Amino acid sequence: MSLLRTERLTKHFGETRAVDGVDFIVNEGEFLSLVGTNGAGKTTLVNLISAFLAPDSGRIFIAGRDITYAPVDERIRAGIARSFQLVNLFDDLSVLDNVALAIFAREGKTKRIFALAERDTVVTQEATELLGQFGLAGKAQGLAGGLAQGERKLLDVAVAYALRPKLLFLDEPTSGVSTRDKAQIMDTVSSVVRGGGITAVVIEHDMDVVFKYSDRVVVMHEGRFLADGPPEEIRRNRDVATYLLGTDIDA
Amino acid sequence: MSAPQAPSLVRRAAAAAAVLAALLVVPVVASTYQTQLLTYGLTLAIAALGFNLLLGYSGLLSFGHCAFFGAGAYAVALMMRYLGVTSMELFILGGIAFSAVLAALFGVVCVRHTRIFFAILTLALSQVLWTLAYKFFWITGGTDGLRVPFSKLTLLGGLVGFPGADAFAKFITSYYYYVLAAFCVCVALMWLIVHSPFGKTLQAIRDNETRARFLGVRIWRYRWLAFLVSGIFTGVAGSLWVPLNGLTTPDVLYWPQSGKIVFFAVLGGFRNFTGPIVGAVIFNYLEVYAVAVTEYWQITLGGILIALVTFLPSGVVGSAARLSARLKRRREALP
Numbered sequence: 001m002s003l004l005r006t007e008r009l010t011k012h013f014g015e016t017r018a019v020d021g022v023d024f025i026v027n028e029g030e031f032l033s034l035v036g037t038n039g040a041g042k043t044t045l046v047n048l049i050s051a052f053l054a055p056d057s058g059r060i061f062i063a064g065r066d067i068t069y070a071p072v073d074e075r076i077r078a079g080i081a082r083s084f085q086l087v088n089l090f091d092d093l094s095v096l097d098n099v100a101l102a103i104f105a106r107e108g109k110t111k112r113i114f115a116l117a118e119r120d121t122v123v124t125q126e127a128t129e130l131l132g133q134f135g136l137a138g139k140a141q142g143l144a145g146g147l148a149q150g151e152r153k154l155l156d157v158a159v160a161y162a163l164r165p166k167l168l169f170l171d172e173p174t175s176g177v178s179t180r181d182k183a184q185i186m187d188t189v190s191s192v193v194r195g196g197g198i199t200a201v202v203i204e205h206d207m208d209v210v211f212k213y214s215d216r217v218v219v220m221h222e223g224r225f226l227a228d229g230p231p232e233e234i235r236r237n238r239d240v241a242t243y244l245l246g247t248d249i250d251a
Numbered sequence: 252m253s254a255p256q257a258p259s260l261v262r263r264a265a266a267a268a269a270v271l272a273a274l275l276v277v278p279v280v281a282s283t284y285q286t287q288l289l290t291y292g293l294t295l296a297i298a299a300l301g302f303n304l305l306l307g308y309s310g311l312l313s314f315g316h317c318a319f320f321g322a323g324a325y326a327v328a329l330m331m332r333y334l335g336v337t338s339m340e341l342f343i344l345g346g347i348a349f350s351a352v353l354a355a356l357f358g359v360v361c362v363r364h365t366r367i368f369f370a371i372l373t374l375a376l377s378q379v380l381w382t383l384a385y386k387f388f389w390i391t392g393g394t395d396g397l398r399v400p401f402s403k404l405t406l407l408g409g410l411v412g413f414p415g416a417d418a419f420a421k422f423i424t425s426y427y428y429y430v431l432a433a434f435c436v437c438v439a440l441m442w443l444i445v446h447s448p449f450g451k452t453l454q455a456i457r458d459n460e461t462r463a464r465f466l467g468v469r470i471w472r473y474r475w476l477a478f479l480v481s482g483i484f485t486g487v488a489g490s491l492w493v494p495l496n497g498l499t500t501p502d503v504l505y506w507p508q509s510g511k512i513v514f515f516a517v518l519g520g521f522r523n524f525t526g527p528i529v530g531a532v533i534f535n536y537l538e539v540y541a542v543a544v545t546e547y548w549q550i551t552l553g554g555i556l557i558a559l560v561t562f563l564p565s566g567v568v569g570s571a572a573r574l575s576a577r578l579k580r581r582r583e584a585l586p
Binding site for chain 1: 443444446447448449450451452454455457458459461462463464465466467468469473476480
């Protein structure tokens, strides 16, 4: 059964059709990559689904429920979480607190005012374990603002993951890091996400990364879907080669 | 560069105990005047503590906190005048109630905005209150204000009163300990609040509002609650301050009073828990002694403010903490 479904989802910015009548389906348990050139509408699509932007028209359903106009907090409770392309962290809080906050939020504990946060051993323990899974255990007590870029990208994913969503959107989890860090980040992210049984949609530019980690690839071009299929099929697709890979197909 | 290691809880508790011990002996070793001065300082410190939940922990600059300080003060004066209340505990409860209602209302208007818009709204609302205190003179006494003589005051449910010839010295000594106890309770409560899941959520909102929203946090509810708590603390400060001053006038509701509370936080350093406390106490001494030394005391304070913002933007406490961390590193670097 499809976990997420959009119907003719549309968002225009003036003359630009960022997302143009898109029917998008995400199946439960898959690791899907959303690819396309800059301006293809990938991030806009994710922004519409995660309530960062409101659509002009169309509908969004999660597990059959219409959430087209639901506010952010309601979509999060419905199981949608996201990370950000430009890392969005709580820089003056510790790495542990960044993840712990997501857990407090998920558990509805953020209104607790007369209790020490660090004394909540259930939350602290879960946060510590999660940081371990993301390879950040050694940095738990340092400030998030003090992490290296690759670690910041991982923590950004970890914060979204800590919400234990059904559907996790990752907007370019490897942008702005070195090629060596890229592989390490994707190895970590894909093993944690798959291990947790979470459905993930990843926006990614690096086609090597896309082909290596995805179950399915959706290619966007000028606000529409150009191709949709398993990695081997996308690799052979002529249209994709023309619009996306350019001469890379022969290389 | 490694992040500075936060002092352990044990060391913090030891430092707090040492400071408390020193504060406990003040009335024994110091003159009545000095004790009185420090009592003023402690009441102002409670106001600063409340204010900083917004500035330091929520990233919201209130320029109208005189409203809550004044609400606390006027609550006491009005209760004494019209209800014949003399018990300080009832006064504090009244101050809490009055400032809470006010903060709850002001909060609804203010917390949907941030930055300069938030600051201007708090300023505007507080000045409405000032106008009311000024114009409704048949209730508030207008510019003459309302008197709250210590001789009418009773502490601890009526157990302690201050009649007789040497009453003033006795009042100051007793009231110092009373304020000190209230101060300790406020510090402990605020410490708990800023280290609670709620307090961490406020800091998360301060650091990154967008991300906090994408954790499912409904931002303005948290800001409103922070505004409410902040207003109540500052209100309690006003209630404790007024018997010491013996009088409340519309001046406590006028915007320079809000400016002073901002000054406390900047002087001590608003990114440290203890910063605003230390700032309030130091400011109180600065003001008193600058007035005594020169007619141009405002220029002195203005100069200090400019120097602070220019050279010590993290305030007295923030700079001291950084200096001690540097000395410690240097000591550790030595063979």
